[in-house]
Amino acid sequence: MPLPTSVKLFEMSPRDGLQNEPGAIVPTATKIALIERLAKAGITHIEAASFVSPKWVPQMGDAVEVMAGIKRQPGVVYSALTPNLKGLENALTVGVEEVAVFGAASEAFSQKNINCSIAESLVRFEPVLERAREAGVRVRGYVSCVLGCPYEGEIAPAKVAEVAQALYEMGCYEVSLGDTIGVGTPLAAKRMIETTRQQVPIEFLAAHFHDTYGMALANLYAVLEEGVSVIDAATAGLGGCPYAKGASGNVATEDVLYLLEGLGIETGIDLQTVIETGYWITNELGRKPSSKVALAKGSSR
Amino acid sequence: MPLPTSVKLFEMSPRDGLQNEPGAIVPTATKIALIERLAKAGITHIEAASFVSPKWVPQMGDAVEVMAGIKRQPGVVYSALTPNLKGLENALTVGVEEVAVFGAASEAFSQKNINCSIAESLVRFEPVLERAREAGVRVRGYVSCVLGCPYEGEIAPAKVAEVAQALYEMGCYEVSLGDTIGVGTPLAAKRMIETTRQQVPIEFLAAHFHDTYGMALANLYAVLEEGVSVIDAATAGLGGCPYAKGASGNVATEDVLYLLEGLGIETGIDLQTVIETGYWITNELGRKPSSKVALAKGSSR
Numbered sequence: 001m002p003l004p005t006s007v008k009l010f011e012m013s014p015r016d017g018l019q020n021e022p023g024a025i026v027p028t029a030t031k032i033a034l035i036e037r038l039a040k041a042g043i044t045h046i047e048a049a050s051f052v053s054p055k056w057v058p059q060m061g062d063a064v065e066v067m068a069g070i071k072r073q074p075g076v077v078y079s080a081l082t083p084n085l086k087g088l089e090n091a092l093t094v095g096v097e098e099v100a101v102f103g104a105a106s107e108a109f110s111q112k113n114i115n116c117s118i119a120e121s122l123v124r125f126e127p128v129l130e131r132a133r134e135a136g137v138r139v140r141g142y143v144s145c146v147l148g149c150p151y152e153g154e155i156a157p158a159k160v161a162e163v164a165q166a167l168y169e170m171g172c173y174e175v176s177l178g179d180t181i182g183v184g185t186p187l188a189a190k191r192m193i194e195t196t197r198q199q200v201p202i203e204f205l206a207a208h209f210h211d212t213y214g215m216a217l218a219n220l221y222a223v224l225e226e227g228v229s230v231i232d233a234a235t236a237g238l239g240g241c242p243y244a245k246g247a248s249g250n251v252a253t254e255d256v257l258y259l260l261e262g263l264g265i266e267t268g269i270d271l272q273t274v275i276e277t278g279y280w281i282t283n284e285l286g287r288k289p290s291s292k293v294a295l296a297k298g299s300s301r
Numbered sequence: 302m303p304l305p306t307s308v309k310l311f312e313m314s315p316r317d318g319l320q321n322e323p324g325a326i327v328p329t330a331t332k333i334a335l336i337e338r339l340a341k342a343g344i345t346h347i348e349a350a351s352f353v354s355p356k357w358v359p360q361m362g363d364a365v366e367v368m369a370g371i372k373r374q375p376g377v378v379y380s381a382l383t384p385n386l387k388g389l390e391n392a393l394t395v396g397v398e399e400v401a402v403f404g405a406a407s408e409a410f411s412q413k414n415i416n417c418s419i420a421e422s423l424v425r426f427e428p429v430l431e432r433a434r435e436a437g438v439r440v441r442g443y444v445s446c447v448l449g450c451p452y453e454g455e456i457a458p459a460k461v462a463e464v465a466q467a468l469y470e471m472g473c474y475e476v477s478l479g480d481t482i483g484v485g486t487p488l489a490a491k492r493m494i495e496t497t498r499q500q501v502p503i504e505f506l507a508a509h510f511h512d513t514y515g516m517a518l519a520n521l522y523a524v525l526e527e528g529v530s531v532i533d534a535a536t537a538g539l540g541g542c543p544y545a546k547g548a549s550g551n552v553a554t555e556d557v558l559y560l561l562e563g564l565g566i567e568t569g570i571d572l573q574t575v576i577e578t579g580y581w582i583t584n585e586l587g588r589k590p591s592s593k594v595a596l597a598k599g600s601s602r
Contacts, residue, residue, distance in 0.1 A: 003488075182597070185563020186522050187304075214556045214593030215563070218518040221487050255515045262486025262516070292515030296483070 004229035006266040008045060009257070010176070010206060011038050012250050013281070014066070015047040015081060017238025019059050020249075021285060028062040032069045034281050038235060039073045041273035043253075047100065048078040051087030067094040079140060083114070085127050092135055099132055100140040100176075101125045103167060105160040106149035109180070113144070122166050129171045141167030142208065146177045146192055147184030147219075157195035165199035174204050176232055179219065182212025186222035193226045206230035209251050211237065211290075216251035217259055224263070231256055236278030237290030252291030254278055275299065305530035307567040309346060310558070311477070311507060312339050313551050314582070315367070316348040316382060318539025320360050321550075322586060329363040333370040335582050339536060340374045342574035344554075348401065349379040352388030368395040380441060384415070386428050393436055400433055401441040401477075402426045404468060406461040407450035410481075414445070423467050430472045442468030443509070447478040447493055448485030448520075458496035466500035475505050477533055480520065483513025487523035494527045507531035510552050512538065512591075517552035518560050525564070532557055537579030538591030553592030555579055576600065 014035050018026050035048050048070065054061030063080060070078055079098035082088040091099055103121050104110040110118045125141075132139045145152075146160045164175045177196065179189070189209075196205060207223045207230070209216040220231060234250035257271045271293075278289040279299040289295065315336050319327050336349050349371065355362030364381060371379055380399035383389040392400055404422050405411040411419045426442075433440045446453075447461045465476045478497065480490070490508075497506060508524045508531070510517040521532060535551035558572045572594075579590040580600040590596065 185560055187564050212593065212597045213559055214518060214553075215560065217515060218522040218560060221519040221522060252515075258514055259486055259516065259519060263488050292513065296513045 001225065001227050003224050003263055004227060004265060006229065006268075007224075007260055008230045009043060009253065009267050009269060010045040010047065010230060010232045011043045011235065011253060012047050012208075012232050013038070013234040013236065013238040013253070015050050015060070016232075016250055017234040017236075019050060019057055020239040021059070025059050025061075026284070028065045028069065030281075030284055031062070031066050034277070035066070035070050035078065037277040037280065038274070039076045041277060042267075042269040043274075044075055044268070045077050045079070048080055049091075050081035051091045052081065052083055064090060064094055067091065067096060082128060084124060085131060088128050088131055088137075092137070096137060098138045098140065099128070100142060101128055101167070101172070102142045102144065103163055104144045105155050105163050106145040106152045108151035109145045109149045112151065118163060122163075122170065125167070125170060133171060138173050139171060141170075141172030141175045142178055143167065143175060144178045144180040147179040147188055148181055150181050157192045160192050161196040161199045164196050164205070168200045168204065174206055174230065175200055176206035176208045176230070178208040178232075179210055179216075182210035182215065184209065184219050185215055186218050189219040190222045190226055193223050193228060197226070202227045203229060206232055208232035210239075211249055211251045217255060220251070220256065220259065221263075224265070235274055235289075235291075236282045236294065238281070249290050252278070252289065252294070254289070254291040254293040258293040272297075272300070276301065302526065302528050304525050304564055305528060305566060307530065307569075308525075308561055309531045310344060310554065310568050310570060311346040311348065311531060311533045312344045312536065312554060313348050313509075313533050314339070314535040314537065314539040314554070316351050316361070317533075317551055318535040318537075320351060320358060321540040322360070326360050326362075327585070329366045329370065331582075331585055332363070332367050335578070336367070336371050336379065338578040338581065339575070340377045342578060343568075343570040344575075345376055345569070346378050346380070349381055351382035352392045352400075353382065353384055365391060365395055368392065368397060383429060385425065386432060389429050389432055389438075393438070397438060399439045399441065400429075401443060402429055402468070402473070403443045403445065404464055405445045406456050406464050407446040407453045409452035410446045410450045413452065419464060423464075423471065426468070426471060434472060439474050440472060442471075442473030442476045443479055444468070444476060445479045445481040448480040448489055449482055451482055458493045461493055462497040462500045465497050465506070469501045469505065475507055475531065476501055477507035477509045477531075479509040479533075480511055480517075483511035483516065485510065485520050486516055487519050490520040491523045491527055494524050494529060498527070503528045504530060507533055509533035511540075512550055512552045518556060521552070521557065521560065522564075525566070536575055536590075536592075537583045537595065539582065550591050553579070553590065553595070555590070555592040555594040559594040573598075573601070577602065
């Protein structure tokens with residue numbers, strides 16, 4: 001199969017990135033500035049916030065303020081994670097046009113992460129999907145632990161396919177497949193996609209790979225060969241502490257863009273602007289980007 | 302083409318790694334201990350030293366002491382870089398069984414790095430190859446800048462193939478193709494191999510990729526798909542400063558081993574022993590391993 005000619009990059013840094021940053025909570029104004037800079041770089045899909053209980057994720061407690069504060073650009077989708085109906089209702093008050101629900105391919109991870117079985121989580125998503133449909137809001141589905149689970153170890157590709165199919169049939173327009181702990185390798189990633197595409201058309205599958213073991217780009221290359229054309233990434237590799245044991249940063253947007261440019265795959269995104277944005281936000285966080293491309297190319301400022 | 306069932310890993314840390322480490326010169330005893338630990342992990346090919354003028358590379362000034370000091374294990378090849386006849390003669394005094402010569406696929410890089418044209422460098426290698434043949438010593442050939450040059454930019458695959466062919470026909474038993482500045486991406490790596498294998502049988506080609514732009518593992522996966530079955534790597538990603546602009550560390554042996562294990566490819570090397578060796582040597586150097594696998598798995602000590 002030929003590589004795709006273009007890829008849709010889904011930017012995760014404002015949500016999956018900052019949510020997992022160690023240290024202090026990032027100011028609302030900084031989050032808004034980050035989102036606006038990312039849009040300026042040409043990124044058209046940005047996960048901007050998470051409407052979860054601030055008791056659980058205090059880093060995302062300002063979701064309403066963030067979503068309301070963004071100066072929206074035409075052609076850019078600002079999505080938000082809404083794990084339940086209450087979150088969705090809150091998101092709707094600030095005119096969100098796309099939301100996301102978050103499931104798992106591992107029973108143990110589902111229990112530990114969202115306190116219910118996979119089947120129960122799908123039941124919980126139903127009213128969210130229904131209300132979103134009424135409101136004319138698109139829903140993205142996430143499946144975590146698709147290449148391994150911290151509690152269960154290996155995950156069968158058939159299980160990933162089953163959960164992805166359920167989300168797709170429930171109405172999710174796209175299903176993002178997450179190697180949450182970054183343990184996957186290319187053939188495993190290929191097999192997982194080969195199995196899942198039997199249930200969900202390949203154009204509606206996204207690869208969401210973490211770089212914990214340095215495998216993310218090799219795995220992305222492998223699934224591009226399978227025809228995957230949507231990739232999740234976070235500028236500067238935000239999310240998780242890059243130098244600690246069990247670090248679990250998202251693959252860096254800069255590195256993904258460099259890979260795609262080298263493969264002749266279009267994204268419409270300006271790499272150097274993303275690099276500058278990564279230096280800016282990590283400077284705000286008191287560190288350097290976790291992107292080798294950013295470190296190699298450097299900031300022009 | 303199916304992936305190879307086994308890969309020969311050629312360990313670079315004692316030479317290409319320590320040679321490029323910033324900071325103080327590593328004590329001879331530490332070099333010897335590193336080499337012995339690597340052999341204990343199951344690594345059977347180790348580039349142990351460089352017989353160059355200490356005026357040029359003071360870090361390698363103790364090549365004779367290192368080579369003489371190693372407690373050699375049966376089945377392990379301890380090779381040395383010998384850019385000229387004088388270097389080879391010195392290496393022969395300590396019973397080296399394999400040496401290496403170092404050429405480039407870029408005229409500008411050849412001039413800057415070894416002060417002569419590519420053609421002149423090949424002429425200089427001839428007496429080295431001849432003397433090595435007389436002494437019953439195998440010679441490995443390196444070609445640098447195979448996927449890009451800091452002075453010339455892109456390098457034509459045909460140029461790489463031409464230099465690799467010259468080294469092979471001159472008597473090098475294996476030709477290692479180096480992405481010296483780590484700028485390559487998977488399709489470029491594939492094309493370079495496809496062209497070069499027309500001149501040198503694939504089983505005699507090695508991939509020597511640096512991870513400066515984070516592409517090394519993706520590129521290795523791509524060339525494994527082409528049938529390459531020899532990979533150069535350095536434990537802990539030694540070589541070059543990992544966090545500076547223009548950093549140019551070798552791909553980490555730990556990360557390569559994790560990739561290969563995931564692909565079901567045999568190496569005979571124990572990953573955890575290499576991880577411990579990486580923590581030990583970087584601790585000696587006052588830093589942490591530049592291997593995501595090492596950081597994620599941690600040291601057991």
